[in-house]
Amino acid sequence: MPTKANRRMKPLYLNIAFLVTGAAILLFLFNAPEETTAKLPNDAVHSRFQEMKKKEAEKFCAECHSPQGVSPLPEGHPPKYRCLFCHKRN
Ligand code: HEC
Ligand code: HEC
Incomplete structure (x- = not known):
């Protein structure tokens, strides 16, 4: 039979896993390369x-x-x- 403490451990563990995953995704997004596609030129033809x-x-x-x-x-x-x-x- 699970003790009270045991029942609390699991959600805590899942919460930490959730935070770590979230941080990893954020890091991944921040490291994405800069957008490189040429912008519409700001010249007479395109203004x-x-x-x-x-x-x-x-x-x-x-x-x-x-x-x-x-x-x-x-x-x-x-x-x-x-x-x-x-x-x-x-
Ligand atoms: C799905 C995204 C996408 C769409 C939609 C798109 N382009 Fe592009 N275009 C690019 C990419 C990527 C390049 C090559 C990389 C770069 O821009 O330096 C490029 C290159 C170009 C270039 C040459 C840029 C250079 O530096 O030599 C021109 C001009 C251009 N596109 C015009 C157009 C026009 C006009 C349209 C609509 C008819 C269009 N593009 C639609 C993504 C797109
Ligand atoms: C009257 C002719 C003309 C029209 C219309 C025109 N362009 Fe261009 N475009 C040019 C010429 C010429 C160049 C190359 C010289 C320059 O950068 O202006 C160019 C260059 C570009 C480039 C490349 C910029 C770069 O940094 O290499 C992009 C992107 C582009 N045009 C997008 C567009 C889009 C999107 C449209 C429509 C909304 C459009 N152009 C309409 C003549 C035109």
């Missing part, structure tokens, strides 16, 4: 897109960033719908 609704702005990107445009996307570019989710504005 008008800073104010627009994202969905509106994204209609214009392909004018220049397409195989026929002045600045085609690099080879192996990730799936490209919703440009501004990845290329953040400043």
